[in-house]
Amino acid sequence: MSPRTASLADVLREARERRAPLREDPRTTAFRLINGAPDGVPDVTVDVFEHVHVVSLYRDFMPAEEVALLDAVEAAWAPRSVYLKRRPREARHLANVAKEQLAPEVAARGESVESLVALENGLRFLIRPGQGLSVGLYLDMRDTRVWLAGEVRGLTVLNLFSYTCGFGVAATAGGAKRVLNIDASRRVLDWGEENARLNGQPVDRYDYVAGDVFDWLGRLTRKGETFDVVVADPPSFATTRTSRFSAARDYANLAEASARLVAPGGRLVACCNLATLESRRFDAMVTEGVSRAGRKGRGVHQLGPSPVDFPASPEHPAALKVRVLELS
Template sequence: MIDDLPHLLARRAHLPAQGTTFYRGVHTRETAGEFALDVAGDTGVLSLYTDLSPEEETELAQACGEAAGLAGVYLKRRPPEARHAANTARDWLSPPDPVWGKARGEVTALENGVPFLIRPGADLSIGLFADARPARQWVRQHAPARVLNAFAYTCGFGLSAALGDSETVKNVDLSRKVLAWGQDNYALSGLHAPDDDFLYGDVFDWFRRLERRGDTFGLVILDPPSFARGRAGIWRAERDYGRLAALAAAVTAPGGRVLTLLNHAGVSPTSFDRMVRPGLEEAGRRGRVTESLGTGEDFPEATHLKAVVWALD
């Protein structure tokens, strides 16, 4: 597999020239599911889905770094139980220092010419998900005047809307840390980022609060985790997404749209439709699918991410 790295990376060599320096350099579909490599500027992030010895990890990281011409490579160990162990084994899953090469606490990388702040050693999630690039591009091209970005993380979708035609963008997340990171992303593009556009707190609570206020939006973006533990209990997308869709529909303006995303390989597009549609109907809204957005050319044959645009009556 290591011998194939130059060939695999060469397939993406045109992306930086097109203004994208953050992308999937090698996808799991190309490595029999053993590893993936994300490229962020001069830094790589190696995700391992198989057990290797420390020496083998370093050897693979070095091979990736040299093949891609990188300064350093960080390691993310992703066993099947990683989502459950993230809080108790964080430093083992995501070592803060590179496994090979030079350290980069922060990297500014481009996506379609837009700069984003990447922190390769910070956590399992490094600040942006490359597979959602087509969805962010769609938001930038189609965003209406008012947008609500739920589960905002570092506000990639909110920034995309703000760079488009949106006059008001509200980013909602349960973490103050990632919302502040989002404000940093806004600043990289020279955009004003007032605190009241970054709403801290439980997304479900904020949906109810906005509905009581009578606030509505021309586009609501839903990008929840597939699994999460919180004070309200355990969230499982396959069980709870319909309830989320109903809350989103309640704050979507007539004729508005909802962008629904789910990163879950075990959920088919048909099953995802069966989650979302009843939720919209529960809110008394009829929806039709207008677009199903892919994951981009650097994720060949990928089926894990569903990104579907619904137009509501």
């Protein structure tokens, strides 16, 4: 082992030790081991799901740099399986044409794993480490899912941009009366149904709706439907056949459309993970959208990622912003 590899391996070991509260929790086997610069490893994140480690690179690494990093990961943690995700700035444009280069289907080190089940606060989630840049669960939302589960007993929940329905599973586990999940992709909604079944939850296909979220927000508004809690957790950029969404440009429109569906006294959970969108600007966009919907909003919670595995610093603030507003 080279001195450079040994030094990096020591940094990785220390980061793992800082996750002791999570590593020692038998109800959670999915968390972040490395969160970039605040953990001493700029442009790199590492997420662990049971025995699978997912390494993400946020700049173009030279081949030798990749090898050195993977060597250090093996030296520090002796993982059974390591997957590599390359996420340069242009990754969202290349995802379809260079998928195998960005997110190889086979493990970079150790055994390849088609799927596994990881735990988060006792809930079971299906992880597919080789299926693209996203493997099934966004770990920075763990604390928000816990909060939601504790707030929705007997209530109705609308889960927008639901992906694999992590919020839906948490809300159902928390006793929600109904959860409607909407996403543009039927594939990830099917995955969400698998997650529900993994947790012994009933699945009603009518509550897993594939389609453009903005189109469905309009339909539900015209039908006069409302929900006690609306969770708006969009990707930073999204394109469908009928709409294009950019969080930095369009979040006020999303907040407006979502607010129209919140029952009086209900809550809007506005989420954004775009690092370049500053908190103050995000807050202003949410407030603007709620106002344009003719509603008054009172901020009741600010949530975000757990500082245990998503450490931040003044130079590298947390990307995730979650605002809970009570609407009248």
